[in-house]
Amino acid sequence: MDRLSSTAILPDTFQGTRDDLSMQMGLIWSQIKAPLMVPLLRLVVMVCLIMSLMLFVERVYMGIVIVLVKLFGRKPERRYKWEPIKDDVELGNSAYPMVLVQIPMYNEREVYQLSIGAACGLSWPSDRIIIQVLDDSTDPTIKDLVELECQRWASKGINIKYEIRDNRNGYKAGALKEGMKHSYVKHCDYVVIFDADFQRTWGQSVTVNADECLMTRMQEMSLDYHFTVEQEVGSSTYAFFGFNGTAGVWRIAALNEAGGWKDRTTVEDMDLAVRASLKGWKFLYLGTLKVKNELPSTLKAYRYQQHRWSCGPANLFRKMVIEIIKNKKVSTWKKVHVIYSFFVVRKLVAHIVTFCFYCVVLPATVLVPEVEVPKWGAVYIPSIITLLNAVGTPRSLHLLVFWILFENVMSLHRTKATFIGLLEAGRVNEWIVTEKLGDALKAKAGVKAPRKPRFRFGERLHVLELLVGAYLFFCGCYDVVFGKNHYFIYLYAQAIAFFIMGFGYVGTIIPNS
Template sequence: MDRISSTTLLPESFAGARDDITEQIVLVWGQIKAPLIVPLLRLAILLCLAMSLMLFIERVYIGVVITLVKFFGRKPEKRYRWEPIKDDLEVGNLAYPMVLVQIPMYNEKEVYQLSIGAACGLSWPSDRIIIQVLDDSTDPIIKDMVELECQRWASKGINIKYEIRDNRNGYKAGALKEGMKREYVKQCDYVAIFDADFQPEPDFLWRTIPFLLHNPELALVQARWKFVNSDECLMTRMQEMSLDYHFTVEQEVGSSTYAFFGFNGTAGVWRIAAINEAGGWKDRTTVEDMDLAVRASLKGWKFLYLGSLKVKNELPSTFKAYRYQQHRWSCGPANLFRKMAMEIITNNRVTMWKKVHVIYSFFMVRKIVAHIVTFVFYCVVLPATVLVPEVEVPKWAAVYIPSIITILNAVGTPRSLHLLVFWILFENVMSLHRTKATFIGLLEAGRVNEWIVTEKLGDALKTKAAAKAHKRPRFRIGERIHLLELGTGLYLFFCGCYDIAFGKNHYFIYLFIQAMAFFIIGFGYVGTFVPNS
């Protein structure tokens, strides 16, 4: 009898302690809910509603503009003078401007041959073009491979220069800056820039240089990206949808209205005089391309986007590479905005409307608000209203506005309309990293200048998969588990369960689906996975 009572005593004590803790939590929650949680949540909702309206108005505005551009046929050839460069028997090839082609690269083992080969295959008088390979590789084997490839093309009569540095100061910006210091660059009028995975068509220069040659106010001609591996996995399809909207709508609208948009860092041709007037390449942020574009625009230079000219390139197909890329693309603009806001405001060489466009539309809405409102509103605040029924979100903000914004975003990639739901869920997950990176950039926190080159796989995935087919794959938790995503997924799942039990808005349908997306990505089941050697 004593033994029975002693064994039942311990569970009862635990049960009592558990009940006490639960009662204390409920008591504390009840005490702070009305005076603290409810007002804070209402304030958060007001801020999110304001940001949602900003984003909504911006999306509708550029949607109207792009519709008018297409309707009235405002093609680049109608807005700027373009005519082919004609041969001159008297001066010969001197009728053609001298063009520098820069290819910055860093340990690009899988793709260096593609980019160098494409650049060397550009159609242009051979004595009026210089190919400059800026190799910052730290792997001596890869360095030797790149140098041998340059020597191979040089033996074919191509004017190609292989340039290296003894450091990586400034990363890509530093390499481009050093490349521009070479003596032979002084004879060049224009510079075309291609990242290591970009493969321009042979007629690229014939289609871009005439715009710069006949329109002295133009500083930049930007081409569109064409993704060679967009069908590799679902994640690359999601990226294609986002980037197609950026090129099809945002870049086109910027070019057609204010002759300004962010240089994409590659697949573009710059007037060297414009680069020099703007102060050259700077490495103060991780978006040296955007930095140069903003500074050149403030000097009065105009930009042109050629949507009909496409350059093949590769999307990051591993989640690790994509996450690092998105950190850089989100942190850099926010940090640049912090550094340049006053410079833009006090500039007296551009119109007030252009300054408003750059500060409000280009930076505030697209680079800051869009990231923050997506995560904070739809992944934090909206789920929190389930736990605090005293606070409600208007249906127009919770349903109608995001639906319209999503539809407007989808127009860039009609072939992927059936993937729209997956795209929404994926973008919400990625907004976690973009929001984090945005605040790091605004506050200049620890990882503000982190630069990790986006990994290009080329045929590496197929090669490694074949080589390891007979081996048992090794699973490393650190390579696949992402705690931030899992934590957010648990929060959404808890809110969904609470909504089923006590809620009335039926948010649990969205909450469970979005939680599942966070779990899938949190456990690493997104993109391709290349095991370590």
């Protein structure tokens, strides 16, 4: 009888303990909520709204400028004095400037033939062009393949140089800098840079694998806006834009005057562009010329790329902001453009406000209903910004909701990388070459084999995404029970997006060899 009584009492004891703990937690929350959490959250909301307005004004400004450029703007051939190269019987091909084409490579098994072949097929007098393959490959088999490909083109009469070095110091910047030291470069007037995944001509990027998976379609939408709007606006207004590191032509005189390639950040291309601009050189963007390139189609490759693209500009801003302010060769307005528009709004605020506001602060207001976000800040401004970003890719307008959710997830890594760059923390100089697949997937598609993930399930888990997804899901559930703003619709959708990417189910899953 005693045994039965004690058994019956135990569950009530546990229930009482659990109720006591809940009451204590609730009491602590109620005590700190009013004096601490509410004022703090209101302050954070105000900061986020200010950043949202900064981004909104920048997007509207660029939208107005691009419309005016398209309607009334003078074309580059009218803005600048130039003359087409004419055939001269006496001078022959010497009327053409000498051009160096640099192709930096690192273990590019899938794309080395495409990139070398495209460069060797450029329409330019063969005695006025030098193709320079800068091979930093660590795989001896790939090195041999690249060297054999260069020898094959050399046997056809192409002036192609295969250059290697005994270290990878400075990564891509180090390879390009080393390539400029060769004696034959002294005879060149221009240098053209192509990454291994770019082919044929220079100008606006055209993705060759945008339809490979949903993730590449999302990337296409972001890149199209960058090229068709951001680059065009910078070129048309201040003759400055961030060089993307590939598919561009440089006067060697401009490169040398700016101080050449530097490896102090992971965005050596942007570093060079800013320094050249401060020396008074003008940049011209030609959106009518198209360039084929490959987008990363695996989540792992894309995350590494986005870390480099977000961390590098933040770190460069830290290193150059004082130099830009003190510069006396360019106008004050151009310095304001470079510091405020180019760096602060586009490279810092855009990443931080996307994650902090829409994935942290806005959900937090569900838990603290005393703090309200005005509808213009929660709905209208982000909607207009999203629509302005989407104009570059009309064919993907039906994917707009997926793009928003995808970009919000990626903003987690971009924000983290931005702070790493600003603070010069651990991974500030991390450089991992973006994996290219080339025609590998097409070749493997014809082979009837089970599609198995390259990575084990445990290796595909991304803890940060899962934690943020759990937080958003909890806020969504709380909003369903206690809320009144119907944020749960967005919160559930965004939580699912974080969970999908957290479990690695996005991008191309590559079959085993």
